[in-house]
Amino acid sequence: QVRLAVPVAVVFAPGSVPGDLPRPLPFRDVEEMEISVNVRTSVTSQYEMVYRGTTAQEEAALDAATAREADAALHPLQDSSLGSLTVYVVPETSSLLPQGISVYVGKHRSALVRAGGGLAALRMRLRQLTQVMSFTASSIASVLSDRVPDGQLGPDTRRHLKSSLGYEITFSLLNPDPKSHAVHWDIEDAVNRYVQPVLDKLSLVANFSVDSQILYYAVLGVTPRFDKESSSFLLSAHSLPHVINPVEARLGSSAASLYPVLNFLLYVPERSHSPLYIQDKDGAPVNTNAFHSPRWGGIMVYNVEAPASPQASLPLHVDVDMVRVMEVFLAQLRLLFGLSREELPPEFLLESPGNEGLADWELDRLLWAHTMENIATVSTTLTSLAQLLDKIGNIVIKDDVASEVYQAVASAQNAVAELAVGHLHLAFQASKKAVTSSERAFFDPSLLHLLYFPDDQKFAIYIPLFLPMAVPILLSLAKIVRETRQRKKEPTKMD
């Protein structure tokens, strides 16, 4: 059984200690929660809480004017290993947190909680906080989704990108009307400035490779409707699913790598269909003018303003505002990975991660989910490999396949052990190694099971071969037996 240990440090600023603490500070406590996946599988989450008072340096940092400055000052004072959390409890009257906000989550691995309401209220806040910052029961259950009995998970749970060793990101500019628009986008600069920092942050999770292309005369498969009131063209929400397939045939992908490809398309509509807006289900235009498809990528529509004078020379020179575009694409990238900031408990305030794209605790969330997914995948793969070998007895296991299997088992056990102690980084690395080995063992080309011979085919082939040969042998054997029997009788006769 898997145990997920999360080290949490709860630091009380002076004036914020609740009156009903069970023991004087500092003390340790362990809270366990069982996440039951199915009848036989369950995962235990163990929060190792350390309650203590602030040090002088932390107090000085908490004297800052705003929560953001306090967070920045506290960052070097924390233990910020992957997977750990630090919670600072500030007095109820503190001005660090704005009115109406009880919890502030910073961009690293710490949060500020307003005291008040005693220990029970604090415990509730801490539980909500750990659910936001590390993992929830449903996020763990959804990565183990193939073990959950059907019907218990919602239909949308398996839409985040599967854990993989690498991803390929392709940015494509679609220009269906080059006669009217000469579109230029400085994608290389945008990738270096805005995309690369996010990918660097995610480099712990997987390898990323980025490429870009421009496609001319690539049209959307759907004709937009003209709306007289707004004198613009509208793409309704229910026609969006049909947009991707016609375009996808024209998008290339690298022939060499097998990593999943994430496509981000920027579509500049034709002059005759400008401006083009995407409508959501209620009929209102979407402010990002973009939509995404789980496990595939995203599409954004970039409208070019009509020229001031109707006699402007075509094609119009268009310089794409890459910041606006990258804000949407990077948000879509986060959503594809499953990092959403939409459902929050009330009175929570999340700090924006800025150009890094994601906060440290969001990276931790990804790592928890991916580590569990990797471990589950390894066990399923090796079990089915063992079942295959049970069924087909004459498959030969080569030595390197055997060594991959041993390594996968050892790495998976290592990962589970590290998870139980709370070393998320080491657990993730071990789980990645385990998955690589198990996939290499399972998909080894030599394991193709031999062709199946039904019994009647076996008779049909061997009988015409052996029956004519066997007839004289059997007759001779019968003759030998008869002769030996006669010889045995003869001595008695001769005598």
Place this chain on the structure above:
Amino acid sequence: SHIVLMLADDMACNPRNPKPATVFSHKNMELNVYGDDVEVDYRSYEVTVENFLRVLTGRIPPSTPRSKRLLSDDRSNILIYMTGHGGNGFLKFQDSEEITNVELADAFEQMWQKRRYNELLFIIDTCQGASMYERFYSPNIMALASSQVGEDSLSHQPDLGIGVHLMDRYTFYVLEFLEEIHPASQTNMNDLFQVCPKSLCVSTPGHRTDLFQRDPQNVLITDFFGSVRKVEITTETISLNRDLAGFESKLPRDEAATEPLKYAEQLPVAQIIHQKPKQKDWHPPGGFILGLWALIIMVFFKTYGIKHMKHIF
């Protein structure tokens, strides 16, 4: 794209084809099924049972390109369509091989174990096609066949100009049915089961839905055809700091300029040409052969007497 096509591919450019590079579904030459967007991934001698099973199970040599692989995951719906000559429990590949229904069922079970599909639709158009789906035992598989066990599937019409029949009846009527489906259509699987009744097809098409978890009434045709995706409107954005003072440009990792390789250096042709053939290890004959020979020799000498041996040696 997302289609893996395995074709013997000897028809379109056959010397007997009066309109080369076309394959029409009917002699009125309306629909060219070998059109511009047909990509054949495995052709002629590459179409073997082994390659087919490798594609399905994923046990492919690492040098295979992306287009020849089935890169599916646990949310992919897969459509498998097979046609050709077949019989009770098998399908012919290339006049020299067969794939049996048991192998196919085992391959699908391997795919299910590794969660390589969410739902699978299997359509087969051969004689006695229903025998091919009898042995499936993995969940989420729906199967259609053009004829029951003991029946032959018939072809549609000959083109007397070429001298061959152009298409099978079941495939022809399924194609006609699908040409009218557009991506937004709400037609469900029950309509697909009704395609080609006995009056048109002469054979009785069959289907199998017991392994499928959803009711076929609720399964849209576009779940398997037309690649309709689930999409979500993007409502969140992040805010980027536009002016990054003093940002360092990332230098590309491989700074050292490597000389571009000439073609001959990339492919070690000299090594390949002069490679000695690998020596196969000699194994002594196995037990059965040895026993058989021993029996034959023993019987021979018992019957004819041992004294004849000296005449032989």
